[in-house]
Amino acid sequence: MDAVERANVERQKRWVKDQKVGEGTYAVVYRGREASTGRKVAIKKIKVGQFKDGLDMSAVREVKYLRELKHQNVIELLDVFSSKTNLNLVLEFLDSDLEMIIKDRSLVFLPADIKSWMAMTFRGLEFCHRNFVLHRDLKPNNLLIASDGQLKIADFGLARDFADPGYKMTCQVITRWYRPPELLFGCRYYGTAVDIWSVGCIFAELMLRTPYLAGESDMDQLKTIFRALGTPTEQDWPGHTKLPDYITVGQFPKTPLRDLFTAASPDALNLLSKCLIYEPRRRISAKDALHHQYFFAQPHPSYPSKLPKCATQLATAQPLEEVDANVDMESTVAGGKGGPIKARPKRKLNSPYDDSKSRSIARRLDFTQPIPGS
Amino acid sequence: MSSASPPATKKSVYEGSTQFKNWRYSPEKLAHVRSTLNQAAVAVIKRTFEAYEPGSSANVLFLTADEEHLLVKHYIATITQLCSLFRFPEEVEATAISYFKRFYLKNTVMDWHPKNVMLTTLFLATKTTNNPISLETYTTHIKSTTASDVLDLEFLVAQSLGFEFSVWHAHRALWGVWLDFQSLPDTAADWPQAHRDAYETALGYVRASRLTDVEFIFTPSQIALAAVSLTLPEESYKWLKSKYPSYNAVETTVNKIKTIIQSLSRPPDVESVREVDRRLRLCKNPEKIVGSKAYLARKAEQEKKAEEKRNRKAVEAGEDDPFGFELGRSTIVDDDDDDDDDDN
């Protein structure tokens, strides 16, 4: 056997496949563990035999980017090996995703919780963008949640790099509800701003507990956006009427975000509005977002280990003490300034939000208001 | 460049890359890797020859590491030709060549002939750089090539690359250096227009460098700088001085690269390639030649093992599990029917 084949077999032996836990469009996912340590992992088995062109593009992209991106808020690819006609990606095991959490009506989100998820999302995204990677499919179910509460950006099957400016790209990316208007207008030269729009939609969804801009078709998506944010003028977004698939879908007035997001702080709304700026070039960058006042104002972001979790997750969660929350929060939000987060003493002692009783009633009305029937 | 720049407090993006971590070598290390691979392959192939026909390896003239490298270099030039045939972007060509060279730091040409490896790395590079074309289009445009010539080795190539598909290229760094040149004080406004030819010349040096080992030894920006320095020596010197207080160190590095590009970037002459290839036919690993006696024997052995494993699995699946896991278990077995090596 060749050295290369032997190395592959060695890698394969490191991991044990247990039970099937899910199935995506091009892969079956198993729960597994590292043979030597028992560490829980997810093994994503991609059948390659079925593709007449060999390794398919989603798998290639996922492997290409995850191999390079190592960050606390990006899912970790631990290993890759092949077995006959399958490609196996060994990923860190992540119990749930943000969509499950948003949909779990038994959970109440505090403003500090939302801030924490947003901070982790922006940190992961800033890292991707710094590495010249566009994700192009951000949505709540691609933001996975680890048992210690850390949020991890996952599913790089549509990602690409943008080191080459002025390179034509497909506009058929990003799940519709999270797709920015420039892509709906067929723009083929775009950048990091597309991901920021998606994050804006996720931010809104965390506050509303229901998808913010849920269009029923691509055409309806534009209408939904304009109904919510007003039809853009030439001044709002110079040149947009010249985009390849530009169409008029009606004139809608601007309504203040405040009308819908009644409970949100002014800082939160300011950041949200900057994520949802029509002109892509003026939309806030992930880096600037991390320095936005919102992340420095009260309340401070919840520690990941204290974030609301789905019931299924609670069973497997680690004891809180195991997580060094101080380390969690100081990394990039404060941007070096040694901001308020770092300076804060251990929260366990003095935080008003720790008490589980206050959590279950706190501001319930505020954040569930727009959901019909609740 | 990075070696001479002030120590960065934060790791640069390049320094976090798999290329930086896993694909940098000293010239000595490169030579060592190649000779070790070569010797190991010769030993294995000799044994195989002897096993099937005792005495048959005595008169075989195996390839040396240098001869292997000569062949690899020849096929790098072929990748370039194919890329212009298909009009693939620079990125595809550069990536395919890096893959191809990396492959032969893990394998030898006596096991895997460069022709098919070349076809596979190029096809893989179209995908990893997001410029995919259908396999059918690909094979119909290349003389006497079948789909399996390309796909059979895809996993082996991917494995050899450690599934590290992302490559940092000197031609990209060149663009960065070029923009930076324009920002030098007292640069004329029409500098870019006036120097368009110079840019092409520098790009030519970057392309030529792909036939050498520089990408394993130096950073993309060092290579780019060397290419510019070969093209515009005076301006480069000025730029270097303005940019690096310790420009001497950078200059030494750049000069090394220049020497390598100038002396080693020509494809080998056809006659010597022919000679090596002729000998390769006689010393190839027989287990890797489809249809040969050794190949068939090895296949049969693998089949037998697989069969045993399948049987074992069927038995296990049929057993009653006292802990009530049958359900989960049998689904796994069903799902894995097609690949028996998944039950590790």
Ligand SMILES: Nc1ncnc2c1ncn2[C@@H]1O[C@H](COP(=O)(O)OP(=O)(O)OP(=O)(O)O)[C@@H](O)[C@H]1O
């Ligand atoms: N890292 C992981 N840890 C635990 N479970 C996972 C992990 N990744 C995926 N899963 C489970 O496997 C399922 C399939 O995941 P996969 O990423 O293949 O597809 P998807 O994102 O759900 O769908 P699609 O392929 O259509 O995008 C998920 O819904 C989830 O239940």
